[in-house]
Amino acid sequence: MTEPVEQLLAVLDLEKLEEDLFRGTSPDVGWQRVFGGQVIAQALSAAIRTVPQERTCHSLHSYFLRPGDPKVPIVYTVDRIRDGGSFTTRRVVAMQHGEAIFSLSASFQRYEEGFEHQITMPDIPKPDELPHGEALEEILKNAPSAVQRYWKRPRAIEFRPVVLDHYISGRKLDPYQHVWVRCRGEIGDDPVTNTVVLAYLSDMTLLDTALFAHGLSVFDERVQAASLDHAMWFHRPARVCDWMLYTQDSPSSSGGRGLTRGSLYGLDGTLIASVAQEGLIRPRRQE
Template identity: 50%
Template structure:
């Protein structure tokens, strides 16, 4: 990656700092919130911070291979999050941890995570689809600017803000009321180079995995989160790590939504590196409740 511009590098440093939790007891950690937050706490931040907390109770020889999480309450942006880790088991090959995220004395999120020593075994994978290179595509900010007139004025600054992760959608058509198929492919990477720390890259991948995914189930219905016609929130999130991946190199997020109903939408994703290696799988159900 070429040197990032100063603003992008600053956004990335800010995110890395947010993921550097304060240990306040043996199994208790405090996480600060992004100053960029304006509406509610971003779920990807809570997932990533919870994974940081769990990782800090497990040796580096046991990388995380999966996590399963539920969002229980909206997170407040002006209150730090306390992460309480339960060390459920340390076996000969696997370690299991549970994490509860707490604000104002109430749990807002819980997560179970599993860690495994590195082992060899049988291998297969789905091939990465053939898509345009990210360098040929508009950035997320450029894409959003192409239809900014359709966004309510009070939301435009937030809508066009620069973020620490650069997303580039393969389908760069303007959202419309007609809707489209429940599939999308998105390149993403950190806006600036990162240290050679596999645990940090794993946490940043977890952070980014909660971005764009929930919009997949909205596509067939022509829904837009900023329209006011739908209430949208992540309900749960599951992530499986298959291989180490650098979050500061381009990763392809291949997403689909096989079902929606009962005010919920199911979304799935596969994350590949540029060599075509499958690095992670994701599943998430989200609230898509019509507003009267």
């Protein structure tokens, strides 16, 4: 297992302080605020620890309330809303400096047989057919320095976008994106670990898709961007060390906000999860 993956799993392994009370920390990567996917995954991890093992998360809905401070721990309080015959509901609030920075509601269900269907995965190039490593660096050599630093930074999650135009062209593009994504190291088949890491990576690349239509990216200094809310539905078990296609579209931006929808497919075409997120995207105010 590579070091970034070990670090990620350590970050997602919360410390239990008391019944229904947990504490998480953030990695020291030089960011001014906590990555949203980390808070989603930590809050989900806290909720899972209060639910019977035979019940798995089928959906979560969350709001980012304040920027997280990466220098201090985050305390997660779990409220046991309901334990029903088929479903269990939990609410989690993340606290820092005496204030709520994030809230999450998650629903869990015992396994049931039932109707089953799914939409078809788009037919696009497979990850091995896309540029990576030195070939990717060559394509991005004229990209803004912030983009190059981001792609060179060691990380637990590997991406291979089908199209890289939004990083290097400045052209207005159709608001659609396809990104292959996976965990860089082997983490095994434990369903809880795979679910939590899937929640973590689901927050990646979404806001960029909402900026395609405007010829911008989240790395552009002219843009103020931040996640506002995040919803996710878990359809089938995931194995995040295998390649997954994250296909995204942004149906609308207005009022300083952009909406993006995503679908995560396994390499075999199985629909694993669906995602929706609204983010703040507005021109940065001049000082």
